[in-house]
Amino acid sequence: xxxxxxxxxxxxxxxxxxxxxxxxxxxxxxxxxxxxxxxxxxxxxxxxxxxxxxxxxxxxxxxxxxxxxxxxxxxxxxxxxxxxxxxxxxxxxxxxxxxxxxxxxxxxxxxxxxxxxxxxxxxxxxxxxxxxxxxxxxxxxxxxxxxxxxxxxxxxxxxxxxxxxxxxxxxxxxxxxxxxxxxxxxxxxxxxxxxxxxxxxxxxxxxxxxxxxxxxxxxxxxxxxxxxxxxxxxxxxxxxxxxxxxxxxxxxxxxxxxxxxxxxxxxxxxxxxxxxxxxxxxxxxxxxxxxxxxxxxxxxxxxxxxxxxxxxxxxxxxxxxxxxxxxxxxxxxxxxxxxxxxxxxxxxxxxxxxxxxxxxxxxxxxxxxxxxxxxxxxxxxxxxxxxxxxxxxxxxxxxxxxxxxxxxxxxxxxxxxxxxxxxxxxxxxxxxxxxxxxxxxxxxxxxxxxxxxxxxxxxxxxxxxxxxxxxxxxxxxxxxxxxxxxxxxxxxxxxxxxxxxxxxxxxxxxxxxxxxxxxxxxxxxxxxxxxxxxxxxxxxxxxxxxxxxxxxxxxxxxxxxxxxxxxxxxxxxxxxxxxxxxxxxxxxxxxxxxxxxxxxxxxxxxxxxxxxxxxxxxxxxxxxxxxxxxxxxxxxxxxxxxxxxxxxxxxxxxxxxxxxxxxxxxxxxxxxxxxxxxxxxxxxxxxxxxxxxxxxxxxxxxxxxxxxxxxxxxxxxxxxxxxxxxxxxxxxxxxxxxxxxxxxxxxxxxxxxxxxxxxxxxxxxxxxxxxxxxxxxxxxxxxxxxxxxxxxxxxxx
Numbered sequence: 103x104x105x106x107x108x109x110x111x112x113x114x115x116x117x118x119x120x121x122x123x124x125x126x127x128x129x130x131x132x133x134x135x136x137x138x139x140x141x142x143x144x145x146x147x148x149x150x151x152x153x154x155x156x157x158x159x160x161x162x163x164x165x166x167x168x169x170x171x172x173x174x175x176x177x178x179x180x181x182x183x184x185x186x187x188x189x190x191x192x193x194x195x196x197x198x199x200x201x202x203x204x205x206x207x208x209x210x211x212x213x214x215x216x217x218x219x220x221x222x223x224x225x226x227x228x229x230x231x232x233x234x235x236x237x238x239x240x241x242x243x244x245x246x247x248x249x250x251x252x253x254x255x256x257x258x259x260x261x262x263x264x265x266x267x268x269x270x271x272x273x274x275x276x277x278x279x280x281x282x283x284x285x286x287x288x289x290x291x292x293x294x295x296x297x298x299x300x301x302x303x304x305x306x307x308x309x310x311x312x313x314x315x316x317x318x319x320x321x322x323x324x325x326x327x328x329x330x331x332x333x334x335x336x337x338x339x340x341x342x343x344x345x346x347x348x349x350x351x352x353x354x355x356x357x358x359x360x361x362x363x364x365x366x367x368x369x370x371x372x373x374x375x376x377x378x379x380x381x382x383x384x385x386x387x388x389x390x391x392x393x394x395x396x397x398x399x400x401x402x403x404x405x406x407x408x409x410x411x412x413x414x415x416x417x418x419x420x421x422x423x424x425x426x427x428x429x430x431x432x433x434x435x436x437x438x439x440x441x442x443x444x445x446x447x448x449x450x451x452x453x454x455x456x457x458x459x460x461x462x463x464x465x466x467x468x469x470x471x472x473x474x475x476x477x478x479x480x481x482x483x484x485x486x487x488x489x490x491x492x493x494x495x496x497x498x499x500x501x502x503x504x505x506x507x508x509x510x511x512x513x514x515x516x517x518x519x520x521x522x523x524x525x526x527x528x529x530x531x532x533x534x535x536x537x538x539x540x541x542x543x544x545x546x547x548x549x550x551x552x553x554x555x556x557x558x559x560x561x562x563x564x565x566x567x568x569x570x571x572x573x574x575x576x577x578x579x580x581x582x583x584x585x586x587x588x589x590x591x592x593x594x595x596x597x598x599x600x601x602x603x604x605x606x607x608x609x610x611x612x613x614x615x616x617x618x619x620x621x622x623x624x625x626x627x628x629x630x631x632x633x634x635x636x637x638x639x640x641x642x643x644x645x646x647x648x649x650x651x652x653x654x655x656x657x658x659x660x661x662x663x664x665x666x667x668x669x670x671x672x673x674x675x676x677x678x679x680x681x682x683x684x685x686x687x688x689x690x691x692x693x694x695x696x697x698x699x700x701x702x703x704x705x706x707x708x709x710x711x712x713x714x715x716x717x718x719x720x721x722x723x724x725x726x727x728x729x730x731x732x733x734x735x736x737x738x739x740x741x742x743x744x745x746x747x748x749x750x751x752x753x754x755x756x757x758x759x760x761x762x763x764x765x766x767x768x769x770x771x772x773x774x775x776x777x778x779x780x781x782x783x784x785x786x787x788x789x790x791x792x793x794x795x796x797x798x799x800x801x802x803x804x805x806x807x808x809x810x811x812x813x814x815x816x817x818x819x820x821x822x823x824x825x826x827x828x829x830x831x832x833x834x835x836x837x838x839x840x841x842x843x844x845x846x847x848x849x850x851x852x853x854x855x856x857x858x859x860x861x862x863x864x865x866x867x868x869x870x871x872x873x874x875x876x877x878x879x880x881x882x883x884x885x886x887x888x889x890x891x892x893x894x895x896x897x898x899x
Contacts, residue, residue: 131363135370148802150375156339156795157379160332161423162386163788167329167781168415169408176408177278183231184276186301198224202298204756206287208747210260215248215283217264219755221292228303230286232276237288242266245277245284259744263751274405280395281403296583297756315476316560316855318484320774323556323851326493327549328781331542333426334501335792338538339379340372340427369428376427380420387411399780454506462502463843466495470850489854493552493847497545500843504544505537507835520816521823528804528828536832539796542789543875544836546782547868551844552851553778554864559857564771569706570762574640575606575732577743578705579750581757582728589729590721592753596731599749601742606640606703606732608633609721613677613712615670616688626669629711630679632721640732641709643699649717652695657710664710671695671712680725687725692718704732704762732762786871793879797829798886805890812891825887826880837872841865 140150186203206217220227220237227236237243242264244252249271252261266287277284292298391409411419469492476484512529529536584592593607608631615626631638635647642655654671656664670677674693678686691712700710721727735742743761750759801808808821844865852859 128366131366132370132373135367135372136374138367138371140374149799150371150378152795152799153339153372153375154378154382156792157336157376157423157427158382158386159788159791160336160339161380161383161419162390163332163784164329164419165383165387165411165416166390166409166784167332168411168419171412172410173404173408176405180231180275181278182307183305185304185306186299187303187306189300189302196223196300197302198226199228199302200224201227201301202292202294203301204289204292204296204298206751206755208263208751208759209761210251210263210283210744210747211741213283215260215285217285217287219287219289219292219298221289221298223300228301230276230304232273233270233286234273235270237269237286239288239290240266241269242285242287243270243272244268245272245282247281248283248285251283259741259748263744263748274407279403280405281398314770315484316563317770317774318486319476319489319851319855320553320556320560320771322486322489323493323549323553324774324778324781326490326497327546327553328778328785330494330497330549331546331785331789334498334545335542335788336379336423337426337430338541338792338796340376340430365432369431372427372431373424376424380423399783402776402780454509456503456506459499459502459506462499463496463846464499466492466497466499467846467850468492469495470854473854475853476855493549493851496843496847497549500548500839501541501545503839503843504541504832504836505534507839508533508537508832511835512831519823521820522827524811524820524824525827525831528824529831533832536800536828537836539793539800540829540832540836542792543833543872544840546785546789547837547840547865547872548844548847550782550868551841551865552848554868555845555848555859555861556851556855557775558861558864559852559859560771560855564768566766566768568762568764568766569702570764571702571704571706572762572764575604575704575734576737576762577733577735577746577759578762579731579733579753579757579759580728581754583754583756584729585724585727587722588753589724589727590716592729593731595749595753596733596746600745601736601739602733602746603736604636604734606633606637608637608641608730609724609727610730611679611724611727612681613670613679613689614681614686615672616676616678626666628667628670629709630677630719630724631709631711631713632716632719632724633713635715638713638715641701641703642713643701647715649715651715652692652718653713654691654695654697655700655710655713656697657708658699658701667711677712680727685725687723689719704734786875790875790878793829793875794882797825797879797883801825801883801886801890808887808891818888818891821887821891822880822884825883829880833872833875837869840872841869 189200200223202221202223204219206219208215208217218230221239222236229236233243235243249268251257252264252268264285264287266285272284272286274280294300391406394404394409395406397403469488473485473488473492508529512526512533515526515530517523518526579596581592589609593605593609596602596605596607610632611630612627613630617625619625631641633641635644635649635651638644638647638653642653644653654667654673656667671691673691673695676688676690678688680686695712700708702708733746735746739745747759750757811821812818845862849859
């Protein structure tokens with residue numbers, strides 16, 4: 103009989119102690135593993151801490167993800183609490199508490215600044231949330247982020263646009279996020295006639311629009327792609343230090359422990375590391391939450407008080423992480439043969455099997471196929487769980503394929519430079535740890551490719567062509583509050599602004615055919631546009647123009663509207679301009695006015711009606727007029743957009759000023775894409791940390807071997823290149839799987855939403871990210887490599 107022979111436990115002698123129940127024995131073995139992890143000396147604690155840190159990072163990110171619903175609810179609640187309640191018709195008169203409000207929002211260097219001008223109509227005006235006192239005329243209450251921006255060097259143009267004295271800050275209750283740029287300024291010149299609205303309070307509830315079916319699919323995929331790599335990272339972290347643990351378990355076999363006992367002891371060690379990782383994750387989460395208010399990713403930030411994990415999700419994380427640690431360890435131990443005289447793992451084995459690894463991605467695609475196409479016009483809500491389950495199966499299946507592919511490829515590699523041979527030989531001996539380290543990259547890149555294909559497939563559905571022409575003008579301003587001499591002066595101020603090349607500026611009013619009309623009659627009415635010849639040429643197809651000319655402009659291809667215009671704009675006859683705004687101006691349309699066709703302006707709108715040059719009509723005399731300015735600038739002038747916006751704010755703080763864009767994106771679609779960018783940035787940092795911790799753990803496992811190689815004269819640069827190749831080969835193979843799996847998953851999702859894939863080369867930038875991670879992790883592990891190659895690594899105890 104040898105130590106390798108299987109033995110059966112002899113029956114207990116009569117009157118002897120009975121063997122403990124099976125459940126008690128399992129608990130005892132788990133407890134023994136926990137004791138080994140907690141009292142395993144310096145090496146044991148280093149291994150346990152590596153596991154705890156790895157698991158803790160993943161747990162912290164899961165807790166952050168579980169807090170997202172509460173963050174969104176709190177953000178929406180504050181937004182609704184500060185929304186103004188407009189005075190109803192019953193109490194439209196001013197009162198002791200009523201307030202006049204004018205929106206004065208702007209943009210500054212691609213950042214949105216939300217602003218309100220307020221005027222108290224009584225001694226006790228209503229105050230918005232987060233404001234402890236009403237701003238006096240000339241004073242301003244600002245958000246902390248806006249105050250910081252105004253006080254920062256280089257913000258002179260913004261301070262010029264907001265020429266108010268800062269007398270306080272807005273509290274958290276009045277802001278959606280800590281990074282929001284928001285202000286309330288006091289004014290004593292606001293009137294309803296100047297565009298101000300009367301409000302009676304704050305706090306309205308408006309229901310949010312449900313997500314369209316296509317966006318539900320997109321949201322589900324974003325959640326899956328961001329969370330599955332985290333789960334894989336946690337499962338990888340519990341396997342840190344596996345080689346040394348297996349050698350310790352061989353000693354247990356030597357003193358009589360059976361296979362099941364060693365597996366349960368290993369599970370106990372992993373359980374201790376996972377529980378410690380839960381505590382680390384909670385600490386990471388709580389510490390990170392205190393600083394989250396000062397962190398802004400893709401213009402998204404949150405208050406620390408909003409980052410509260412969902413209790414149910416938090417409980418699921420608390421239970422799932424230790425359970426995952428135990429199950430992963432038990433499954434992993436089934437592939438390791440541990441015997442009393444050592445770990446039998448260096449001999450020739452049968453290799454990893456492929457067939458069962460293919461089942462998960464195939465099953466995932468089958469689930470998605472059975473779920474069937476998603477009707478974007480359906481009234482029934484989309485069922486997210488089958489979509490999520492199918493995507494999870496595909497992505498996890500790709501992670502399971504990676505170890506098989508790495509093993510199958512590296513065992514055929516021969517020859518090459520010394521660093522390459524060292525890396526390949528190490529992978530041939532044990533490729534499992536390297537494969538586990540890059541499995542997160544594989545899953546993340548595959549999911550990102552599928553998401554990019556999904557975004558590209560539905561991009562046209564959520565991007566609307568505006569018809570605007572940014573080549574003719576980049577900005578447009580519109581105001582009903584600037585009339586008289588100020589109207590013509592405003593256009594000249596825009597022309598005199600630094601960096602402005604062309605201003606298509608006009609003063610517009612309405613002209614009506616004179617007569618007596620009943621309430622049921624609709625008098626023939628058309629617009630009157632006054633501007634220079636250069637301006638009118640941008641609005642109509644005018645071949646020749648001199649100051650003093652007038653035109654009747656017809657819309658192209660619209661005979662009915664052209665007939666209606668001719669009813670109001672009768673050549674040689676009188677028209678009344680501004681008849682609905684008080685005393686109208688009677689003006690005779692010259693009989694020699696030419697009829698021309700209108701054309702689209704840079705805003706994409708077709709102009710028609712009466713057009714007159716400034717020599718024919720004095721624009722300052724038009725009642726009820728409004729100004730429109732479409733501005734082309736020299737983009738090479740620094741901060742030219744801010745100069746133009748400052749001019750608009752001087753002319754009218756409430757001027758509607760927009761940036762022209764040929765494409766307008768759906769807000770819900772845009773918010774999902776922003777959320778993906780934020781989540782992807784965090785997950786990429788986690789993946790980089792995962793690869794680094796795994797790399798350090800592998801280097802620590804080979805400390806003695808590295809010292810021996812250096813003692814035999816191996817150069818440090820050779821070792822550095824070998825570490826690079828040892829990381830690069832699994833990452834390259836992982837990217838191959840990721841590209842194939844991501845394209846397949848993306849094609850299936852595109853089929854589900856009945857869209858076609860227009861670009862099959864979306865994976866190229868993502869493979870570049872994978873290559874960048876290789877260089878980053880290798881560079882970060884070099885100091886540890888140099889330290890481990892010192893001669894004292896030969897010392898043993």
